[in-house]
Amino acid sequence: MTESDASLVARVRLGDAAAFEVLMRRHFRAAYLVALARVGERADAEDVCQEAFLRSWERIHECREPERFAAWLVRIVRNTALNRREYLDVRTSELLDDSTAAAPSRTDQRAETLELRDTLQRALVQLPVVQREVVLMHDVEGWQHADVAARLGISALMSRRHLSDARKRLRAILGNFATLMPDHD
Amino acid sequence: MTDETKHDGRLDLDALAPTEAETERVVAAVMARLPYRERLETPTGDGPPLIDAMADLLPSAWIAAAAALITAGSILAVTRGRAAAGSDATLEGTVASWTAEQHVPSNAELLATFQGYHR
Numbered sequence: 156m157t158e159s160d161a162s163l164v165a166r167v168r169l170g171d172a173a174a175f176e177v178l179m180r181r182h183f184r185a186a187y188l189v190a191l192a193r194v195g196e197r198a199d200a201e202d203v204c205q206e207a208f209l210r211s212w213e214r215i216h217e218c219r220e221p222e223r224f225a226a227w228l229v230r231i232v233r234n235t236a237l238n239r240r241e242y243l244d245v246r247t248s249e250l251l252d253d254s255t256a257a258a259p260s261r262t263d264q265r266a267e268t269l270e271l272r273d274t275l276q277r278a279l280v281q282l283p284v285v286q287r288e289v290v291l292m293h294d295v296e297g298w299q300h301a302d303v304a305a306r307l308g309i310s311a312l313m314s315r316r317h318l319s320d321a322r323k324r325l326r327a328i329l330g331n332f333a334t335l336m337p338d339h340d
Numbered sequence: 341m342t343d344e345t346k347h348d349g350r351l352d353l354d355a356l357a358p359t360e361a362e363t364e365r366v367v368a369a370v371m372a373r374l375p376y377r378e379r380l381e382t383p384t385g386d387g388p389p390l391i392d393a394m395a396d397l398l399p400s401a402w403i404a405a406a407a408a409l410i411t412a413g414s415i416l417a418v419t420r421g422r423a424a425a426g427s428d429a430t431l432e433g434t435v436a437s438w439t440a441e442q443h444v445p446s447n448a449e450l451l452a453t454f455q456g457y458h459r
Binding site: 172175176179180183184187188191197200201204205208209212268271272275276279290291293294295322325326 | 354
């Protein structure tokens with residue numbers, strides 16, 4: 156039986172590092188996607204996650220609703236990413252400038268996967284941050300609009316609107332590239 | 341990639357999700373930096389309840405132990421003093437009776453009376 160977040164948080168408060176590792180693995184994907192939406196670069200998203208998880212360990216006694224640990228963690232990740240953005244302005248503008256450049260030539264399947272990822276990433280950073288967060292949480296992490304809204308501090312209606320806008324914009328950006336991608340059906 | 345499901349128009353952006361290598365890298369880095377040992381060994385007001393309770397009890401426990409030692413020492417000193425005084429009176433009485441009776445004590449009587457060779 157899977158141990159609840161609330162139970163794990165209680166153990167973490169007693170200094171249980173193993174319980175913290177379980178929480179971290181459980182919520183890493185969501186934390187990473189939120190970080191990626193904010194900073195736009197995978198290596199930076201990793202750094203943000205690392206710092207955010209350490210902060211959550213140090214401030215675990217501030218988690219007032221342990222059963223909603225995920226939402227609390229997302230807030231820490233967003234704040235951490237926001238601070239990091241201040242150091243990344245130059246790099247981000249370079250990334251946006253490169254968004255129309257051709258991706259490096261690769262031949263094998265792994266290279267294709269990496270190329271797909273690069274292309275998606277370049278498309279993603281052209282969206283407003285909130286749209287990136289909503290589309291990643293909804294379409295990659297599989298959260299419902301109510302969950303997305305609660306974690307981002309917006310209404311469910313706005314979550315739907317952001318998702319719709321994000322999808323339209325991504326389709327427009329990716330355009331013909333979509334026809335080159337593997338069939339997922 | 342822009343595979344949209346038939347029902348909700350979901351975009352396939354799975355390629356953006358973290359890889360296993362990325363996950364393990366971050367988890368390992370965080371676990372290596374957790375200061376949990378310090379937290380367990382230097383309890384503060386925010387520490388685990390049991391350790392905090394022990395920390396609170398320590399001063400009063402030391403005071404109680406010191407008081408108990410002093411009390412036990414005093415009782416022991418008084419008891420030994422009384423025992424020694426009683427023993428001296430008995431010894432003098434026995435020796436006096438031997439003298440009056442002109443009795444020559446055996447080794448066994450001497451040992452029993454003087455309780456060994458130390459007196």
